[in-house]
Amino acid sequence: MANQFYWQLPTSGDARYGNATRQRRGEASDPNYPVFGNGVTDPRRNAFSYFDYIHQVTKAADLSGFNGIFIPDNPDGEEPWIVAGYVARSTQRLKLLTQFDASRGSAVYAAKNAVSFQRYTGGRFAWHITEGSQDERIRKQLGDFVPKQDILARIDEFITVAKGVLTTFPFNFVGRFFEVQDGGFQGPLSDRQVPSIYLGGNSTAQLELSAKHADVHVLDAVEHDAIAQQIAAYRQIAQGRAVDFALRIDVLARETREEALEDAKRFLNQTEAAIPADDSPLLWPGFSEQHTGAKASLIGSYDEVAAALAAYAHLGVTQFVLAAVPHFEEAYRVGTHVLPLVRQLTNPAQKQAA
Amino acid sequence: MSIDVFWRIPTHGEPGSHRARDPFRGDWFPGNDNKTLSGLGGGGDDGFTYIDYLAEIARAAEISGFQGGLIPSFPNTDEPWVISAFLARETKNFRFMIPFQPGFLNPVVAARMTASLQRATGGRALYNIITGGGGPSQLWWGDPVKHDDRYGRTTEFLDVLKGIWAGGPFSYNGQFYQVEDAGLPDPLSKEEYPEIYFSGSSDAALASASKHADYYLSWLEPFDLIKDKFARVKERTDHLGRKIKCSIRVDIVARPTEEEAWREVSRGFENIPKEILDRYKAQNAGDSVGASRQRGLRPQTINSYKDFILSPNIWTGFSLLRGGQTLGIVGSYENVAARLDELVQLGTDAFILASTPHLEEAYRVGEEVLPLVRGKSGASNLRAVA
Numbered sequence: 001m002a003n004q005f006y007w008q009l010p011t012s013g014d015a016r017y018g019n020a021t022r023q024r025r026g027e028a029s030d031p032n033y034p035v036f037g038n039g040v041t042d043p044r045r046n047a048f049s050y051f052d053y054i055h056q057v058t059k060a061a062d063l064s065g066f067n068g069i070f071i072p073d074n075p076d077g078e079e080p081w082i083v084a085g086y087v088a089r090s091t092q093r094l095k096l097l098t099q100f101d102a103s104r105g106s107a108v109y110a111a112k113n114a115v116s117f118q119r120y121t122g123g124r125f126a127w128h129i130t131e132g133s134q135d136e137r138i139r140k141q142l143g144d145f146v147p148k149q150d151i152l153a154r155i156d157e158f159i160t161v162a163k164g165v166l167t168t169f170p171f172n173f174v175g176r177f178f179e180v181q182d183g184g185f186q187g188p189l190s191d192r193q194v195p196s197i198y199l200g201g202n203s204t205a206q207l208e209l210s211a212k213h214a215d216v217h218v219l220d221a222v223e224h225d226a227i228a229q230q231i232a233a234y235r236q237i238a239q240g241r242a243v244d245f246a247l248r249i250d251v252l253a254r255e256t257r258e259e260a261l262e263d264a265k266r267f268l269n270q271t272e273a274a275i276p277a278d279d280s281p282l283l284w285p286g287f288s289e290q291h292t293g294a295k296a297s298l299i300g301s302y303d304e305v306a307a308a309l310a311a312y313a314h315l316g317v318t319q320f321v322l323a324a325v326p327h328f329e330e331a332y333r334v335g336t337h338v339l340p341l342v343r344q345l346t347n348p349a350q351k352q353a354a
Numbered sequence: 355m356s357i358d359v360f361w362r363i364p365t366h367g368e369p370g371s372h373r374a375r376d377p378f379r380g381d382w383f384p385g386n387d388n389k390t391l392s393g394l395g396g397g398g399d400d401g402f403t404y405i406d407y408l409a410e411i412a413r414a415a416e417i418s419g420f421q422g423g424l425i426p427s428f429p430n431t432d433e434p435w436v437i438s439a440f441l442a443r444e445t446k447n448f449r450f451m452i453p454f455q456p457g458f459l460n461p462v463v464a465a466r467m468t469a470s471l472q473r474a475t476g477g478r479a480l481y482n483i484i485t486g487g488g489g490p491s492q493l494w495w496g497d498p499v500k501h502d503d504r505y506g507r508t509t510e511f512l513d514v515l516k517g518i519w520a521g522g523p524f525s526y527n528g529q530f531y532q533v534e535d536a537g538l539p540d541p542l543s544k545e546e547y548p549e550i551y552f553s554g555s556s557d558a559a560l561a562s563a564s565k566h567a568d569y570y571l572s573w574l575e576p577f578d579l580i581k582d583k584f585a586r587v588k589e590r591t592d593h594l595g596r597k598i599k600c601s602i603r604v605d606i607v608a609r610p611t612e613e614e615a616w617r618e619v620s621r622g623f624e625n626i627p628k629e630i631l632d633r634y635k636a637q638n639a640g641d642s643v644g645a646s647r648q649r650g651l652r653p654q655t656i657n658s659y660k661d662f663i664l665s666p667n668i669w670t671g672f673s674l675l676r677g678g679q680t681l682g683i684v685g686s687y688e689n690v691a692a693r694l695d696e697l698v699q700l701g702t703d704a705f706i707l708a709s710t711p712h713l714e715e716a717y718r719v720g721e722e723v724l725p726l727v728r729g730k731s732g733a734s735n736l737r738a739v740a
């Protein structure tokens with residue numbers, strides 16, 4: 001199958017600037033501090049909400065040739081399942097890759113909600129299940145008191161139960177975290193597609209969990225040789241159970257490398273982050289992580305960024321979860337200028353046919 | 355204060371009328387235990403799915419004057435959180451009443467879901483807090499907790515939700531839920547707390563409702579029982595220094611004449627398969643106090659639809675026509691409005707009405723019945739037609 005490209009939605013605010021407090025799209029403005037000052041009448045009142053903006057980013061991804069959207073779970077932002085439902089009806093073909101962790105509640109309830117998603121979208125719902133925060137203090141703020149060493153076991157049970165009730169009737173299970181008796185969906189709710197399951201992580205336990213349950217194993221952005229090693233490590237542990245590999249990586253691509261560097265430095269200035277002394281590498285670790293959650297960003301010309309993505313594809317990555325700030329304009333830019341190049345580089349047959 | 359009236363979204367499929375058992379709109383029909391194509395035009399795959407039809411109903415309800423709709427959640431229905439999010443952009447006023455069992459969600463996640471849905475809809479989300487009917491279905495949902503403990507859990511859940519909403523950092527150490535320094539992130543924390551409807555008939559339910567609910571929600575019961583029940587809930591809540599309102603979920607068949615309305619019911623009754631009648635006579639499951647109150651109203655002998663007439667315009671056979679609750683109102687537009695007004699006099703502050711098919715009937719009830727309801731003032735609000 002051809003490579004799949006996901007565009008990330010900004011679930012916790014977006015702006016043109018590196019410092020998002022300076023301008024926040026879609027939020028109702030504070031009547032005491034009108035954005036337009038006294039010069040221009042602001043006709044918006046409360047007619048729009050941040051969701052209208054999220055919706056525009058979704059349409060941008062759809063119109064500019066992405067295969068799906070990735071809806072990240074940031075505890076400081078919108079709840080991803082609600083976002084997925086909100087944008088679902090405005091899209092015909094985008095996959096809705098929705099991130100969450102297994103502390104959200106009952107696995108049966110999650111599966112049952114997934115049934116409605118799948119029925120209404122023709123099976124476009126997908127799950128990226130994470131471990132949540134590594135910080136126990138933050139997990140407790142989120143109502144999760146399960147100790148760190150049990151988190152993977154809970155994900156394992158969550159998926160086992162969800163898959164069980166989605167595919168089997170009657171389904172029975174008694175575990176440490178979940179229990180169900182004579183479960184499973186019948187009638188119109190039966191026999192629906194299990195959401196594609198995305199998992200991540202590089203520890204042996206995480207790789208084993210992916211080997212057991214995942215359709216797609218998600219890799220964080222690192223240099224090409226490290227990705228090659230991680231894919232090899234998975235294959236060694238999985239003993240033949242194949243998964244697809246997804247790479248979660250940001251991109252800052254411009255017509256020329258000079259422009260890309262200029263914009264990258266301006267962005268870092270706005271976030272008050274240090275500018276690297278050596279700007280020659282394509283991959284900048286931590287570049288927009290605060291905004292997008294991705295571990296690194298490719299920075300360069302359209303050709304350079306496309307070539308770097310294609311090089312990951314040659315190592316075995318078949319799905320890309322991309323993001324850039326601001327998400328709306330950059331969706332069009334990346335969709336128009338970068339994706340076609342990557343598709344050509346990774347699928348020359350398509351080029352000949354065109 | 356005037357009366358709030360909601361409609362219902364039929365998450366469990368939709369026959370074409372009260373008399374018909376099929377054809378169904380969408381992919382439900384009696385005895386269908388298989389996955390089928392979800393097309394609306396006769397079952398073939400026409401590219402539409404059931405949400406397209408539900409969208410039509412939500413629009414019909416808001417256009418014809420309903421506040422919004424209750425979106426029931428049972429093992430064989432689609433789910434209200436999903437439906438609400440899907441329909442947020444397509445509706446303007448429609449308020450999404452979401453039933454859910456608190457036990458199924460982490461309250462911090464529920465708080466974020468709700469705040470996001472409020473942001474997505476301009477504050478149109480509200481709850482029907484349900485606590486589960488027990489029996490095999492409770493374990494089907496993956497929930498082993500017993501009846502009264504479930505209400506304890508419901509109370510804890512709402513304690514936490516309210517605490518988080520009031521502004522963090524909020525900590526709570528309950529039997530079912532713990533949080534430490536929880537709160538909602540900045541833009542989400544500005545949203546209105548959802549209005550809470552609350553269902554359940556047991557003592558445990560009333561205790562939880564009186565602490566947390568804005569509206570106590572009941573199925574229709576015989577009028578004297580409803581009056582007592584509402585008086586009890588209100589008294590109990592008064593004791594806590596709070597105020598609670600009362601509301602009723604009821605099916606109706608309203609026609610230009612009473613005769614036509616009964617004809618609809620009689621045709622529907624004739625079409626009930628024998629197995630369904632037999633099963634009805636034998637039914638007994640679960641630990642729901644509310645459900646057994648309804649079962650207590652079954653007639654001794656069943657020969658015709660008339661055996662189910664409890665009092666003027668009150669028919670107890672609705673669960674046989676399409677499942678769900680038993681009592682409903684049958685009559686002319688004036689009859690139905692008059693019964694609703696009697697219920698208002700007995701202490702009802704809001705209604706959730708339903709009739710089949712929900713799409714066309716939303717227009718009928720909005721146009722023909724709601725204008726006749728006098729509400730608390732007792733006087734007709736309609737200007738005399740010259």
Ligand SMILES: Cc1cc2nc3c(=O)[nH]c(=O)nc-3n(C[C@H](O)[C@H](O)[C@H](O)COP(=O)(O)O)c2cc1C
Nearest residue numbers: 426427484486553554555556559573603642643644
């Ligand atoms: C108006 C009304 C609507 C209800 N809707 C639902 C529903 O959508 N899903 C559900 O599982 N239970 C629903 N219930 C069931 C109750 O919430 C509750 O679980 C049941 O009545 C058992 O509680 P009890 O023993 O206190 O009566 C509803 C009840 C009423 C009165």
